[in-house]
Amino acid sequence: MPELPEVECIRRGLDAAILGERIVEVSVQREDVVKAVGKSTQSRAQALGLNRTITGTSRHGKRLALLLSNDTCIEVRLGMSGLLLLGDDAIAVSAHAHVAWRLAGGRFLVFRDPRRFGGITCMTSAELHASWERLGPDALSVTNQGFQAAVSRTSRAIKAAIMDQACLAGVGNIYADEALFLAGVRPDRRADACSRDQLGAIAEAVRRVLSEAIIAGGSTIRDYARPDGSAGGFAHAHRVYGRSGLACTTCGTTLESGNIAQRTTVWCPRCQA
DNA sequence: AGGATAGCCTGCGGGC
DNA sequence: TGCCCGCAGGCTATCC
DSSP states (O other): OOOHHHHHHHHHHHHHHHTTOBEEEEEESOGGGEEEOSOOOSOHHHHTTTTOBEEEEEEETTEEEEEETTTEEEEEEOTTTOEEEEESHHHHTSTTEEEEEEETTSOEEEEEOTTOOOEEEEEOHHHHHHHHHTSOOBTTTOOHHHHHHHHTTOOSBHHHHHHOTTTSBSOOHHHHHHHHHHHTOOTTSBGGGSOHHHHHHHHHHHHHHHHHHHHHTOOOSSSOOOTTSOOOSOGGGOSSTTOTTSBOTTTOOBOEEEEETTEEEEEOTTTOO
16 A cells, blocks of 8 residues: 555665666556646657656655656556556556556566556646645655644644645555554544644654655555565554554553544554543 | 545455 | 455545
8 A cells, every 4th residue: 555655665666777768668558547637739648758768756745756858747646556567568468557668678667556546647847846736745854843834723633634645745544543653642633732742743753654664665565566576564563553452562552443534543542642 | 615525446354 | 165245545526
């Protein structure tokens, strides 16, 4: 389930593997996965990078972008089961491989997304910038002040606020629970009822849990893999996510679970206030 | 207008 | 063994 750390691991993997490559063929297996913004005169194949060179990668929150020559940007939203995989022609025709780019070197870059909560949008760099401006600050680099400004004025539960991509970009269900546990704050506490110290602790915990997960190569729960297909190593390190009914790693109290912001939520009733 | 809610989609695991 | 049902979840649309 890609959240910010998984997206960043994918971005780094691609950055090391495909920069400078030229796209020589684009095939779309499923039309509705691809969208274009603006009124570009390019053909769809050109919008998807045909005959363009991959010059860079970028990320904001969970959004990933391939930056190509001729001011062409391909934004990828991985949803919950999306992957970008690099391999030979076999992966280009595998199940749920919706878009495949053939690179000049002979390899294929494939967007695979069984559940199709993700998608691809073609745009210019100006359109990409405008799109990402509508998101909150990136959760990996957010300052304590930026975090406080983003979430402190809403009456929603703090967990709902930090998962709202327009408030803070990059945190999903897994890392929301992990960060709130590290910060010692109950997920159902109203955001506007959190103290300055609590908000600071949450901001620090968000940065820490995301950084640790990136170092571990991301959390592989079910669907996630790095571009080379290998698994991430962070899942074993979860302190609360998926551990409802088990003992708190800090105090031994049985972890509780409930539904907050429409998502399964796990917390320690003793460590989190 | 902000906040809550429904729905999209497939794969997997539990229960019978 | 095999089938069915519930759950997982990011994001958008829609409702209140």
